[in-house]
Amino acid sequence: MSASSAPTGRSAVRWNYTPELPLRSAPFLHWPPRPGAIAKHLARTWLPLRPRFLMLAVSFGIWAWFMPSPERAKSFQLGWMFEVWLRNLVLVALVAGGLHVWYYTLRRQGDSLRYDTRPFGQSKRVFLLGNQVRENTFLTLVPAPLIWTGFESLLLWAYANGHAPSISFSDNPVWFAVFLAIIPWWSILYFSVHHRLLHLGPAYRRIHSWHHRNVNVGPWSGLSMHPIEHIALFSDVLLLFLVPSHPIHMYFMSMHHGLGAPLSHTGYDALLLGPSSRRQARFELGDFHHQIHHKLFKYNMGGLESPLDELLGTFHDGTPQGAGQPHRSHTSAKL
Ligand SMILES: [Zn+2]
Numbered sequence: 001m002s003a004s005s006a007p008t009g010r011s012a013v014r015w016n017y018t019p020e021l022p023l024r025s026a027p028f029l030h031w032p033p034r035p036g037a038i039a040k041h042l043a044r045t046w047l048p049l050r051p052r053f054l055m056l057a058v059s060f061g062i063w064a065w066f067m068p069s070p071e072r073a074k075s076f077q078l079g080w081m082f083e084v085w086l087r088n089l090v091l092v093a094l095v096a097g098g099l100h101v102w103y104y105t106l107r108r109q110g111d112s113l114r115y116d117t118r119p120f121g122q123s124k125r126v127f128l129l130g131n132q133v134r135e136n137t138f139l140t141l142v143p144a145p146l147i148w149t150g151f152e153s154l155l156l157w158a159y160a161n162g163h164a165p166s167i168s169f170s171d172n173p174v175w176f177a178v179f180l181a182i183i184p185w186w187s188i189l190y191f192s193v194h195h196r197l198l199h200l201g202p203a204y205r206r207i208h209s210w211h212h213r214n215v216n217v218g219p220w221s222g223l224s225m226h227p228i229e230h231i232a233l234f235s236d237v238l239l240l241f242l243v244p245s246h247p248i249h250m251y252f253m254s255m256h257h258g259l260g261a262p263l264s265h266t267g268y269d270a271l272l273l274g275p276s277s278r279r280q281a282r283f284e285l286g287d288f289h290h291q292i293h294h295k296l297f298k299y300n301m302g303g304l305e306s307p308l309d310e311l312l313g314t315f316h317d318g319t320p321q322g323a324g325q326p327h328r329s330h331t332s333a334k335l
Protein backbone atom coordinates (compact mmCIF):
# COMPACT_ATOMS: atom_id res chain seq x y z
CA MET A 1 0.00 0.00 0.00
CA SER A 2 2.74 2.43 0.94
CA ALA A 3 6.21 2.78 2.32
CA SER A 4 6.41 2.26 6.06
CA SER A 5 9.11 2.10 8.65
CA ALA A 6 9.14 0.96 12.24
CA PRO A 7 11.64 -0.06 14.86
CA THR A 8 12.08 -3.71 15.59
CA GLY A 9 13.89 -5.65 18.26
CA ARG A 10 16.64 -6.70 15.84
CA SER A 11 17.16 -3.92 13.32
CA ALA A 12 15.38 -1.00 11.79
CA VAL A 13 13.12 -2.17 9.00
CA ARG A 14 11.73 -0.07 6.27
CA TRP A 15 9.36 -1.62 3.83
CA ASN A 16 9.36 -0.11 0.39
CA TYR A 17 5.82 -1.40 -0.14
CA THR A 18 3.23 -3.33 1.83
CA PRO A 19 -0.19 -4.64 0.90
CA GLU A 20 -3.11 -3.33 2.91
CA LEU A 21 -2.45 -3.95 6.58
CA PRO A 22 -3.16 -5.54 8.96
CA LEU A 23 -2.92 -8.90 7.25
CA ARG A 24 -5.88 -11.08 8.06
CA SER A 25 -6.12 -14.82 7.87
CA ALA A 26 -8.68 -16.41 5.56
CA PRO A 27 -12.31 -15.80 6.59
CA PHE A 28 -13.09 -19.53 6.69
CA LEU A 29 -10.82 -19.78 9.75
CA HIS A 30 -13.03 -17.51 11.83
CA TRP A 31 -16.17 -18.05 13.84
CA PRO A 32 -19.01 -17.22 13.31
CA PRO A 33 -18.80 -18.03 9.61
CA ARG A 34 -19.36 -15.19 7.16
CA PRO A 35 -20.53 -16.88 3.96
CA GLY A 36 -20.17 -13.75 1.84
CA ALA A 37 -16.57 -13.16 2.91
CA ILE A 38 -15.71 -16.84 2.44
CA ALA A 39 -17.21 -16.90 -1.06
CA LYS A 40 -15.32 -13.71 -1.95
CA HIS A 41 -12.06 -15.13 -0.62
CA LEU A 42 -12.45 -18.39 -2.54
CA ALA A 43 -13.41 -16.61 -5.74
CA ARG A 44 -10.42 -14.29 -5.43
CA THR A 45 -7.88 -17.02 -4.73
CA TRP A 46 -9.03 -19.18 -7.66
CA LEU A 47 -9.12 -16.36 -10.24
CA PRO A 48 -7.03 -16.74 -13.43
CA LEU A 49 -4.37 -14.15 -12.56
CA ARG A 50 -3.36 -16.03 -9.42
CA PRO A 51 -0.73 -18.70 -8.75
CA ARG A 52 -3.41 -21.26 -7.88
CA PHE A 53 -5.01 -21.05 -11.30
CA LEU A 54 -1.63 -21.19 -13.03
CA MET A 55 -0.59 -24.27 -11.03
CA LEU A 56 -3.88 -25.99 -11.84
CA ALA A 57 -3.56 -25.19 -15.55
CA VAL A 58 0.02 -26.52 -15.60
CA SER A 59 -1.16 -29.69 -13.84
CA PHE A 60 -3.80 -30.33 -16.49
CA GLY A 61 -1.26 -29.56 -19.22
CA ILE A 62 1.26 -32.06 -17.86
CA TRP A 63 -1.36 -34.75 -17.55
CA ALA A 64 -2.55 -34.12 -21.12
CA TRP A 65 0.78 -33.79 -22.89
CA PHE A 66 3.82 -34.56 -20.72
CA MET A 67 2.94 -37.55 -18.55
CA PRO A 68 4.59 -40.94 -19.14
CA SER A 69 2.04 -43.62 -20.05
CA PRO A 70 1.05 -46.09 -17.31
CA GLU A 71 2.58 -48.91 -19.40
CA ARG A 72 6.00 -47.24 -19.28
CA ALA A 73 5.65 -46.28 -15.61
CA LYS A 74 5.00 -49.89 -14.55
CA SER A 75 8.69 -50.28 -13.81
CA PHE A 76 11.30 -47.74 -12.83
CA GLN A 77 13.22 -46.96 -16.02
CA LEU A 78 15.70 -44.17 -16.58
CA GLY A 79 14.08 -43.16 -19.89
CA TRP A 80 10.74 -41.91 -18.62
CA MET A 81 12.18 -40.71 -15.31
CA PHE A 82 14.69 -38.60 -17.23
CA GLU A 83 11.81 -37.06 -19.20
CA VAL A 84 9.99 -36.22 -15.94
CA TRP A 85 13.17 -34.67 -14.47
CA LEU A 86 13.82 -32.63 -17.62
CA ARG A 87 10.26 -31.29 -17.66
CA ASN A 88 10.43 -30.34 -13.97
CA LEU A 89 13.81 -28.68 -14.50
CA VAL A 90 12.53 -26.65 -17.45
CA LEU A 91 9.38 -25.65 -15.56
CA VAL A 92 11.19 -24.37 -12.49
CA ALA A 93 13.90 -22.70 -14.58
CA LEU A 94 11.28 -20.90 -16.65
CA VAL A 95 9.27 -19.70 -13.65
CA ALA A 96 12.06 -18.81 -11.19
CA GLY A 97 14.49 -17.71 -13.90
CA GLY A 98 11.88 -15.80 -15.87
CA LEU A 99 10.71 -13.88 -12.81
CA HIS A 100 14.29 -13.17 -11.73
CA VAL A 101 15.18 -11.79 -15.17
CA TRP A 102 11.99 -9.72 -15.26
CA TYR A 103 12.32 -8.23 -11.81
CA TYR A 104 16.05 -8.15 -11.07
CA THR A 105 18.00 -8.33 -14.33
CA LEU A 106 15.85 -6.23 -16.65
CA ARG A 107 14.25 -4.35 -13.71
CA ARG A 108 11.06 -4.12 -15.75
CA GLN A 109 9.06 -3.10 -12.70
CA GLY A 110 11.77 -1.12 -10.92
CA ASP A 111 10.92 -1.10 -7.23
CA SER A 112 7.20 -0.76 -7.85
CA LEU A 113 5.34 -3.12 -5.46
CA ARG A 114 8.66 -4.44 -4.12
CA TYR A 115 8.55 -5.15 -0.38
CA ASP A 116 12.21 -4.76 0.55
CA THR A 117 14.73 -2.99 -1.63
CA ARG A 118 17.88 -4.20 0.09
CA PRO A 119 20.27 -6.00 -2.28
CA PHE A 120 20.76 -9.75 -2.23
CA GLY A 121 23.57 -11.14 -0.06
CA GLN A 122 27.09 -11.02 -1.45
CA SER A 123 29.07 -12.65 1.36
CA LYS A 124 31.46 -15.32 0.10
CA ARG A 125 31.68 -16.66 3.66
CA VAL A 126 27.91 -17.13 3.98
CA PHE A 127 26.81 -18.40 0.57
CA LEU A 128 27.84 -21.38 -1.54
CA LEU A 129 29.35 -20.32 -4.89
CA GLY A 130 30.04 -16.81 -3.64
CA ASN A 131 26.72 -15.00 -3.37
CA GLN A 132 23.03 -15.43 -2.61
CA VAL A 133 21.69 -15.58 -6.17
CA ARG A 134 24.25 -18.18 -7.26
CA GLU A 135 23.54 -20.35 -4.22
CA ASN A 136 19.80 -20.01 -4.74
CA THR A 137 20.05 -20.90 -8.42
CA PHE A 138 22.17 -23.96 -7.72
CA LEU A 139 19.88 -25.33 -4.99
CA THR A 140 16.80 -24.66 -7.12
CA LEU A 141 18.13 -26.31 -10.27
CA VAL A 142 20.14 -29.23 -8.89
CA PRO A 143 18.66 -30.96 -5.80
CA ALA A 144 15.08 -29.61 -6.03
CA PRO A 145 14.08 -31.07 -9.46
CA LEU A 146 15.80 -34.36 -8.63
CA ILE A 147 13.86 -34.82 -5.39
CA TRP A 148 10.62 -33.56 -6.95
CA THR A 149 11.12 -36.11 -9.77
CA GLY A 150 11.79 -38.89 -7.26
CA PHE A 151 8.43 -38.42 -5.55
CA GLU A 152 6.57 -37.95 -8.82
CA SER A 153 8.13 -41.11 -10.28
CA LEU A 154 7.23 -43.08 -7.16
CA LEU A 155 3.59 -42.01 -7.47
CA LEU A 156 3.42 -42.71 -11.22
CA TRP A 157 4.84 -46.18 -10.59
CA ALA A 158 2.34 -46.70 -7.75
CA TYR A 159 -0.63 -45.62 -9.92
CA ALA A 160 0.54 -47.89 -12.77
CA ASN A 161 0.82 -50.91 -10.48
CA GLY A 162 -2.27 -50.31 -8.35
CA HIS A 163 -0.28 -49.52 -5.21
CA ALA A 164 -1.92 -46.08 -4.89
CA PRO A 165 -5.72 -45.86 -5.11
CA SER A 166 -6.66 -44.07 -8.32
CA ILE A 167 -9.88 -42.58 -9.68
CA SER A 168 -10.94 -41.25 -13.05
CA PHE A 169 -12.97 -38.10 -13.62
CA SER A 170 -15.81 -40.00 -15.31
CA ASP A 171 -16.14 -42.53 -12.47
CA ASN A 172 -15.99 -40.04 -9.65
CA PRO A 173 -16.41 -36.41 -10.77
CA VAL A 174 -17.54 -35.19 -7.34
CA TRP A 175 -14.51 -36.47 -5.44
CA PHE A 176 -12.27 -35.35 -8.32
CA ALA A 177 -13.50 -31.75 -7.91
CA VAL A 178 -13.73 -31.79 -4.11
CA PHE A 179 -10.19 -33.10 -3.72
CA LEU A 180 -8.85 -30.49 -6.15
CA ALA A 181 -10.51 -27.82 -4.00
CA ILE A 182 -9.02 -29.28 -0.81
CA ILE A 183 -5.44 -29.57 -2.10
CA PRO A 184 -4.41 -25.90 -1.59
CA TRP A 185 -5.58 -26.12 2.00
CA TRP A 186 -3.83 -29.47 2.55
CA SER A 187 -0.70 -27.99 1.06
CA ILE A 188 -0.56 -24.99 3.38
CA LEU A 189 -1.45 -27.10 6.43
CA TYR A 190 1.32 -29.54 5.59
CA PHE A 191 3.75 -26.68 5.04
CA SER A 192 2.72 -25.06 8.35
CA VAL A 193 3.44 -28.24 10.28
CA HIS A 194 6.70 -29.36 8.70
CA HIS A 195 8.05 -25.80 8.54
CA ARG A 196 7.31 -25.34 12.24
CA LEU A 197 9.16 -28.58 13.04
CA LEU A 198 12.12 -27.36 10.99
CA HIS A 199 12.37 -24.36 13.30
CA LEU A 200 13.18 -26.58 16.28
CA GLY A 201 16.76 -26.77 17.63
CA PRO A 202 19.12 -28.88 15.52
CA ALA A 203 16.65 -29.11 12.62
CA TYR A 204 16.85 -25.34 12.30
CA ARG A 205 20.61 -25.11 12.74
CA ARG A 206 21.50 -27.94 10.39
CA ILE A 207 18.74 -27.78 7.78
CA HIS A 208 16.32 -24.88 7.70
CA SER A 209 18.94 -22.19 8.36
CA TRP A 210 19.98 -22.67 4.71
CA HIS A 211 16.65 -21.21 3.57
CA HIS A 212 16.94 -18.37 6.08
CA ARG A 213 20.22 -17.21 4.64
CA ASN A 214 17.69 -15.42 2.39
CA VAL A 215 16.99 -12.41 4.60
CA ASN A 216 15.63 -10.66 1.55
CA VAL A 217 14.09 -12.93 -1.06
CA GLY A 218 13.82 -13.29 -4.82
CA PRO A 219 12.27 -15.94 -7.08
CA TRP A 220 15.30 -18.23 -6.78
CA SER A 221 14.95 -18.17 -2.96
CA GLY A 222 11.74 -20.22 -2.83
CA LEU A 223 13.43 -23.58 -3.40
CA SER A 224 16.79 -22.55 -1.99
CA MET A 225 17.04 -24.95 0.92
CA HIS A 226 18.92 -27.95 2.29
CA PRO A 227 18.10 -31.10 0.24
CA ILE A 228 16.60 -32.69 3.36
CA GLU A 229 14.11 -29.84 3.42
CA HIS A 230 13.33 -30.52 -0.26
CA ILE A 231 12.52 -34.10 0.76
CA ALA A 232 10.24 -32.89 3.57
CA LEU A 233 8.56 -30.36 1.27
CA PHE A 234 7.81 -32.64 -1.68
CA SER A 235 6.87 -35.70 0.38
CA ASP A 236 3.30 -34.53 1.01
CA VAL A 237 2.26 -36.47 -2.12
CA LEU A 238 2.73 -39.65 -0.06
CA LEU A 239 -0.79 -38.88 1.20
CA LEU A 240 -1.93 -40.28 -2.14
CA PHE A 241 -0.99 -43.79 -1.06
CA LEU A 242 -3.98 -43.46 1.28
CA VAL A 243 -6.44 -41.12 -0.45
CA PRO A 244 -7.98 -42.03 -3.83
CA SER A 245 -6.71 -39.60 -6.46
CA HIS A 246 -6.07 -38.86 -10.11
CA PRO A 247 -2.59 -37.93 -11.41
CA ILE A 248 -3.83 -34.34 -11.81
CA HIS A 249 -4.21 -34.20 -8.02
CA MET A 250 -0.61 -35.35 -7.62
CA TYR A 251 0.61 -32.73 -10.08
CA PHE A 252 -1.44 -29.97 -8.46
CA MET A 253 -0.01 -30.93 -5.06
CA SER A 254 3.58 -30.92 -6.35
CA MET A 255 3.10 -27.60 -8.15
CA HIS A 256 2.37 -25.92 -4.82
CA HIS A 257 6.04 -26.50 -4.02
CA GLY A 258 7.78 -26.73 -7.39
CA LEU A 259 6.19 -23.56 -8.74
CA GLY A 260 4.46 -22.21 -5.63
CA ALA A 261 7.73 -21.61 -3.77
CA PRO A 262 9.37 -19.46 -6.51
CA LEU A 263 6.08 -17.63 -7.09
CA SER A 264 5.66 -16.78 -3.40
CA HIS A 265 9.25 -15.54 -2.91
CA THR A 266 9.53 -12.95 -5.67
CA GLY A 267 9.83 -10.10 -3.16
CA TYR A 268 7.09 -8.26 -5.06
CA ASP A 269 3.37 -8.03 -4.36
CA ALA A 270 2.36 -8.57 -7.98
CA LEU A 271 3.57 -8.78 -11.53
CA LEU A 272 2.31 -5.75 -13.44
CA LEU A 273 1.13 -6.66 -16.92
CA GLY A 274 0.61 -4.47 -19.96
CA PRO A 275 0.95 -0.70 -20.27
CA SER A 276 0.91 1.37 -17.11
CA SER A 277 -2.51 2.71 -16.20
CA ARG A 278 -4.82 3.03 -13.22
CA ARG A 279 -6.45 -0.28 -14.13
CA GLN A 280 -3.27 -2.13 -15.04
CA ALA A 281 -3.61 -5.92 -14.91
CA ARG A 282 -1.74 -7.63 -12.06
CA PHE A 283 -0.68 -11.21 -11.61
CA GLU A 284 -1.09 -11.53 -7.84
CA LEU A 285 1.90 -13.52 -6.68
CA GLY A 286 2.99 -11.69 -3.55
CA ASP A 287 3.21 -13.26 -0.13
CA PHE A 288 3.86 -10.50 2.37
CA HIS A 289 2.95 -12.86 5.21
CA HIS A 290 5.93 -15.07 4.32
CA GLN A 291 8.16 -12.07 3.57
CA ILE A 292 7.67 -11.09 7.23
CA HIS A 293 8.79 -14.59 8.19
CA HIS A 294 12.11 -14.01 6.44
CA LYS A 295 12.66 -10.97 8.66
CA LEU A 296 11.11 -12.18 11.91
CA PHE A 297 11.68 -15.87 11.57
CA LYS A 298 9.74 -16.86 14.71
CA TYR A 299 6.52 -15.54 13.20
CA ASN A 300 4.27 -16.49 10.29
CA MET A 301 5.43 -20.07 9.86
CA GLY A 302 2.36 -21.02 7.85
CA GLY A 303 0.15 -19.02 5.53
CA LEU A 304 -3.00 -16.95 5.67
CA GLU A 305 -5.12 -20.06 5.05
CA SER A 306 -3.61 -22.01 7.93
CA PRO A 307 -4.92 -21.60 11.49
CA LEU A 308 -1.68 -22.63 13.21
CA ASP A 309 0.04 -19.26 13.57
CA GLU A 310 -2.99 -17.76 15.26
CA LEU A 311 -3.59 -20.81 17.43
CA LEU A 312 0.04 -20.92 18.56
CA GLY A 313 0.55 -17.19 18.98
CA THR A 314 2.96 -16.66 16.09
CA PHE A 315 0.74 -14.65 13.74
CA HIS A 316 2.17 -11.28 12.73
CA ASP A 317 -0.19 -8.99 10.88
CA GLY A 318 2.52 -6.75 9.43
CA THR A 319 1.65 -3.60 11.35
CA PRO A 320 4.29 -1.86 13.47
CA GLN A 321 2.42 -3.10 16.54
CA GLY A 322 2.28 -6.67 15.32
CA ALA A 323 -0.87 -7.36 17.29
CA GLY A 324 -2.69 -4.48 15.68
CA GLN A 325 -5.95 -6.30 15.15
CA PRO A 326 -7.94 -7.70 18.00
CA HIS A 327 -9.50 -10.60 16.10
CA ARG A 328 -6.88 -13.25 16.79
CA SER A 329 -3.39 -11.78 16.52
CA HIS A 330 -1.27 -12.59 19.49
CA THR A 331 2.26 -11.51 18.81
CA SER A 332 3.69 -8.23 20.00
CA ALA A 333 6.93 -8.49 17.97
CA LYS A 334 7.45 -5.27 16.14
CA LEU A 335 8.37 -4.76 12.55
ZN1 LIG B 1 10.73 -18.78 2.50
Ligand SMILES: [Zn+2]
Binds near residue numbers: 208293297
Ligand atom coordinates in the same frame (compact mmCIF):
# COMPACT_ATOMS: atom_id res chain seq x y z
ZN1 LIG C 1 11.38 -20.68 8.33
